[in-house]
Structure formats: structure tokens, C-alpha cells
Amino acid sequence: MAPRFYNTLTGRIEPFEPLEPGHARIYSCGPTVYDRAHVGNFRTFVWEDLLRRFLKFRGYRVTQVMNVTDVDDRTIRAAIESGMTLEEVTRPVEAQFFEDWKTLGLEPMEHHPRATEHVDTMIALVRRLEERGLTYERDGSVYFAISRSPEYGRLARLDPEGARAAGRVEGDEEYSKEDPRDFVLWKGGERGEESVAVWDSPWGLGRPGWHLECSAMSMEYLGESFDIHTGGVDNIFPHHTNEMAQSEGATGRPLARYWLHAEHLLVDGGKMSKSLGNYYTIPDLLDRGYRPSAIRYLLLSAHYRTQLNFTLPGLNTAERALERLAEFGRRLLDQVAGEPSPSPGVEGGSHPIAILADQARAAFRDAMDEDLSASDALAAIFTFVREANRELDAAPGGPRAGEVEAALAVLQDFDAVFGVLSLRETEVSPDDPAVRAWVEGRIAARDEARAARDYERADAIRREVEERGFRLEDTPDGTRWKATTSGLPT
């Protein structure tokens, strides 16, 4: 069985069949680097990472491209207003983007091309469209003629008549179009932005229109036809609609076979907006003490095609849920580290945990196979955790050989796709040796006090350590410790 995905183009869930067997080629619409991305943006990016990881988990080779759009109306406006060059505006934002990217544990993609470094490819693409008679020129600008593109609007299911009627005739550049729905491929003429963004072209000085960079770069890195195109739902129209029209107009071939779109994030039950102030960046959340792993978990915990309600309490919930998974993993590792457990007395029958592990892995894969049903996949994992814990509690001489390994393998598979446990691991164990030494020294001192039954002193040490952000837990095998906050003490 192949994975199945909801395809916006057809409105159906369809089995995934890549053009080249075993190789998934994906184009994921990236950020416009005029301002730092927020959690809403990252919901989509984290989901694209999930898709990537899942396909790899399912054995596909993945080639994924995400653009960095560093020239458009907003970046140009920002440059003009601040008196800086385009690069001076966009590079720092781009750096922040990749910093947040890394914070949330997203894997680097195979290609992260910048629009400004592919202007020649874009110009070549416009020329191809020109040769096919799909464009017209007005006042130094080149437009795409929608009337000559019979399939136009298929992705967004636009009603041709309605769309025409709804076409707005506002803005100082609209009047020169043949049809209000036509969009610009190349912006030329006097625009007052020559000091910031200008390239030479067959139509004179100017700069590329919006959708062009994605068409040009997907073609350059993935070929004229590839498998999956992803983005947020807002991209369906106009961005992907126009991208599709210009790419397919130039090549005569389908741009992508599967179009997947992630729904938007809601904040506190409502639309995210700057005026309401319900707008968080990743550093905003880290400053409030939330862990990257909790952010990532929350963003992935709901199905990607539903409007996930993002709240601060939700992050606490996510962190607790993650802790449950992490504790389970810790329990398993303790078993492995403990005694070799050479399969004591209990004979006959099967190995319950190994069986549960197989069931869990199958349920997990099936859920993800069905249009990346993350909620169902998580339910499968949590059910396994409960059942395996029950078995571990009941096992007379500890689990049998191989069972713990089987359980650990389930967690590893889960995390290969969700990427939350490994991320959390980097947050809770400080790698500063001095910090570790200090905590362990305090534990030794406390152990002495406990041995002497001086519990007042032992409790005082515990409080001291807790003030520094660590929690001590006494177990039969000695005292263990962990950091209680992501903002590790210094």
C-alpha cells in the first residue's frame, strides 16, 4: 500500500505514485524574507518537514526544494523605507528564518534557492511564454494573458465568469491590463524602486513579478514536472494558480501531480492578526519559557487540513504529553542498562510487548499513510505506551530479551517521523560539564545527609538545586535529575 494524500487539484484522497518510482520530488513554497516568520508560518513548514520525514520513513528518496523569496513588493518597500539595499533587508531575516528552522528541528532540504539568484532563469521562462503567445507587453511590463489559458483557475476551482466579474480594478497598474485577472510576469517602467531592485531584461530594466520565482526554481531543481507541490491554503489562489498557469503554459506539461495545502493556524480561537496582538514568533515563545519540542509537537498534533487552535496553555499540554513519551523511553533505556535479562523463567507463548510493538508500528504507519493523520498516529503511539507500561508492570522477572528493543524501535520510528523526542533530548540535558558536575556534587552531598538521616539538610539541598532549575527524583537505583525549564540555568 502506498501512502495516500488529499490532492487539492482533484479534491480527492489519492495514492501517491511518484513519476520516478521510489523518488519523491517536492517543491515547498518558502518564506518571503521581509519580516520574521511566525508560528503560523511554521505550522506549514513543520508539516512540510513531517511530510518529508514520513516519505523517507516509507522508503522514498526525497528531493525537496524550498525557495527564499528575497525580492517582491514587501521586501522592496522595506528597503526603500529604511534606506537600505534589498540584501541588507533580506539577509538578516533569512538568517532568522533558518535559525528558527533549526530550533524547531526541521531537516535541511536538498535545495534552498534564493529568488534574486535566479532572475536569468525567470527571464528565460517569460521568453518561453512569449514565444507561445501567452503574454503581452504594456509600458515595459509583461503580463500573462489568462484568456489564452483555458485551464486557468482549475486548482482553486474558480468559476470563470464569477472570477471575471469579481476582478478588481483598483491600483495604479491595473488599468493597463487587457483583463483585470491578468497578472504581471515582469514589472518594468518607472516604478520608483530602481535604486533597490532592478535587472536588465529583453523588455528593459525591471524586476520579476511575484509567482515567477517558484516556477523558475522548481523547474531548475526538479524538472518541468515533479510530484508534490505544497504550501499554505492561502497559496491556492492566486499564487499556485498563477504559478501553474505560467509553468504549464511554458512547458505544456503538468507542473505537479499532487498539490497539498496546510490549513491556517488560529490563535485563541480566532484569526491571527497583528492588530489583535495574537501573533507569536518562535523567539517570543522561547522567551516565555516554552520548549521548541513542545511547539513542534503542538503544531503537528492536529491534522494538517484543520485549523489548529494555537494557545499558550496548549503548549503546556503538549509539553506534558511529550514528557509522557520521553519517560516511557527512559524507562525502556533503564531496562536495557539494568540487567542483561536473559529471558528468565517465563516460558511459552509469545512476547506480549513485541506483539504490541508490531501492532503499534502498523497502526502508526496506516494512520500516516492515510493523508498524514497525525492525531491518529499519535493515538497509536500513546496506546502502545499504555499497553507496554502495563506489560512491564506485570512482567515477573522483567521483560524478556528483545522486548525492550522492540519497544524502543517503535519510539525510534515514531521520532524519525515526528522529530520531537530527539529535539526534546537536546533541551533537557545540559551539555555544559560544569553544570552537570555541580548538580552531581549536590546530589552526592544530599546522599550523605540522607544516609545520616539528616532529612532537613537533604531537603534544603533539594530546594537549592530546584532554584537553579533542576528537579531531583529519588529512585530505587539512586537519585536522578533533570532540567525543569528550557531556559537552562547558567
Next chain:
RNA sequence: GGCGCCGUGGCCGAGCGGUUAGGCAGGGGCCUGCAAAGCCCCGUACUCCGGUUCGAAUCCGGACGGCGCCUCCA
């Protein structure tokens, strides 16, 4: 105005005609110098009003409420 999605137990969140999704919070128990952590057990919910059906959270109609798209917002 046009097109579309959604409304599930305290909160989040699956579900697509009949069997307990799952998580968090809350309650009980086990363990424990204390504490914490952990583990186990416990929840019969589906906006409202009609209808279809032996049977509906799930299908149809209506009302109310939330959200989105209709040219540069992931």
C-alpha cells in the same frame, strides 16, 4: 454579495451509519524518609430544531455561532 470549511466531554483533538480514539486537566490506587516523578484505573460527549433510517456525532434541510478564499497573507 459569491464560493467553501467547521461547531465533539473542563480544555485540546480524532471520528465519515451500529464497537471505549488519544492527550492535558480532575478523581482513586501503587510506589515512597519527605517530596517529586512515574505507572495503573476512572470520563458515554457530540451547538440547536426538524427529517431519513431498525439504528446518526456521523446522511438531508433549516437556525445560530466560528473561520477561510474572492490578486501579492503559510
